Amino acid sequence: MKASGLGPRASVEWLACITCGRRFDIDEIRYTCDCGGLLSVERDELPKSTRIFDERLNRGPRPEARGLNQSGVWRFREAVLSIPESEIITHPEGATRLYERNGLLFKHEGENPTGSFKDRGMTVAITQAVRLGARAVACASTGNTSASLAAYAAQAGLRAIVFVPAGRVAGGKLAQTLAYGATCLQIRGDFDTAMRLVREASERLGIYLVNSINPFRIEGQKTIVWELLQDLDWHAPDWIVVPAGNLGNTSAFGKALKEAREAGWIDKTPRLASIQASGANPFYRSFRDQFSGRHRVTAETIASAIRIGDPVSHDRAVAAIRYTGGVVEQVTDDEIMTAKRDIDAMGIGCEPASAATLAGVRKLRAAGVIRDRESIVCVLTGHLLKDADAIMKSHAGRSIEIDATIEAVEKALTVSR
Numbered sequence: 569m570k571a572s573g574l575g576p577r578a579s580v581e582w583l584a585c586i587t588c589g590r591r592f593d594i595d596e597i598r599y600t601c602d603c604g605g606l607l608s609v610e611r612d613e614l615p616k617s618t619r620i621f622d623e624r625l626n627r628g629p630r631p632e633a634r635g636l637n638q639s640g641v642w643r644f645r646e647a648v649l650s651i652p653e654s655e656i657i658t659h660p661e662g663a664t665r666l667y668e669r670n671g672l673l674f675k676h677e678g679e680n681p682t683g684s685f686k687d688r689g690m691t692v693a694i695t696q697a698v699r700l701g702a703r704a705v706a707c708a709s710t711g712n713t714s715a716s717l718a719a720y721a722a723q724a725g726l727r728a729i730v731f732v733p734a735g736r737v738a739g740g741k742l743a744q745t746l747a748y749g750a751t752c753l754q755i756r757g758d759f760d761t762a763m764r765l766v767r768e769a770s771e772r773l774g775i776y777l778v779n780s781i782n783p784f785r786i787e788g789q790k791t792i793v794w795e796l797l798q799d800l801d802w803h804a805p806d807w808i809v810v811p812a813g814n815l816g817n818t819s820a821f822g823k824a825l826k827e828a829r830e831a832g833w834i835d836k837t838p839r840l841a842s843i844q845a846s847g848a849n850p851f852y853r854s855f856r857d858q859f860s861g862r863h864r865v866t867a868e869t870i871a872s873a874i875r876i877g878d879p880v881s882h883d884r885a886v887a888a889i890r891y892t893g894g895v896v897e898q899v900t901d902d903e904i905m906t907a908k909r910d911i912d913a914m915g916i917g918c919e920p921a922s923a924a925t926l927a928g929v930r931k932l933r934a935a936g937v938i939r940d941r942e943s944i945v946c947v948l949t950g951h952l953l954k955d956a957d958a959i960m961k962s963h964a965g966r967s968i969e970i971d972a973t974i975e976a977v978e979k980a981l982t983v984s985r
């Protein structure tokens with residue numbers, strides 16, 4: 569990889585340690601500071617108004633303005649990554665819909681090209697990987713990151729290597745990963761074991777790591793929040809609710825809200841609610857202890873995407889919850905699957921982990937933390953078809969094999985309603 573001697577960037581960006589503040593060159597290949605702290609991409613200034621972003625929406629007869637602006641990530645490019653437009657690897661991604669159902673808003677990130685929000689971070693991380701001259705990229709994954717990595721690496725012509733917990737990834741995600749051409753290492757262990765191994769392997773083998781420990785992923789994922797704020801004409805909701813696993817999204821949302829507020833794009837800061845499965849709840853435990861210590865657990869939940877016991881972005885996510893006056897909640901697998909059935913029955917649908925949002929809203933409302941009139945955006949992180957098995961198990965009774973006769977049809981329809 570060519571980490572030095574790259575041309576100057578159009579505006580000044582650098583990497584900063586979130587723990588000790590030490591700065592590094594934006595093109596230095598590193599994921600943590602010498603002190604162990606996580607890194608963050610920082611820049612001198614952001615656009616003072618959202619006008620430049622709003623003008624780029626594909627409204628009106630201005631086809632010449634499309635191109636990069638079709639991407640809900642690169643529409644915000646001045647605040648994402650400073651890089652010549654010709655070097656950007658974009659599908660495009662983002663530009664997902666905001667649905668209103670039963671008084672709640674759902675930002676459906678399952679509408680991204682590979683069916684999850686991961687594409688927003690991946691377009692930026694793979695763009696940076698190519699800039700650095702990487703030949704191979706890797707991640708550990710519960711499935712969605714690997715599908716996204718495989719797709720963007722295929723587009724960029726890079727070798728993709730994914731580390732997944734053996735036998736524990738939903739079928740749709742694994743199929744995508746293989747179809748896009750990645751090498752899939754089925755690690756005998758859980759996600760957290762795979763994560764430790766990929767960090768060691770990328771260090772030793774010189775492979776560029778694109779898990780959300782990579783600060784460029786965070787820069788892309790910020791745009792989930794900016795785009796939903798833009799969808800709302802920059803009238804901030806009271807709450808943004810997100811499922812929490814490895815804590816990349818929680819971190820990205822906190823950074824997005826801080827930057828939007830400091831640049832004056834919004835005049836109030838929504839509170840973040842990060843929702844964990846109760847069987848994979850290390851961040852909830854830390855929150856309950858007022859973040860006085862860090863917890864690690866052995867994770868188990870039906871929501872395989874968030875089956876994570878030792879989240880890498882813990883420290884960034886703590887800052888996000890603190891900055892937004894946010895909360896962390898936990899929900900059971902039953903609560904998740906009930907909420908999933910309800911989201912599916914709205915005709916929207918999502919994978920189990922995404923439904924933790926609605927389950928979390930219900931619990932936080934019942935506890936009086938979220939009040940009746942407060943406006944809420946739930947971020948649905950993954951598409952319904954990612955995990956078909958979870959659906960087939962919970963709806964088995966409504967799939968009925970019958971003889972090919974009209975009598976059998978009539979009988980089946982009276983029995984099952």
Ligand code: F0G
Nearest residue numbers: 709710712713813814815816817949950
């Ligand atoms: N929802 C879905 C559908 C996910 O795939 C993930 C994470 C999350 C929520 C949690 O987001 O990690 O930023 O807190 N999936 C990762 C993966 C771990 O490998 O696909 P997070």
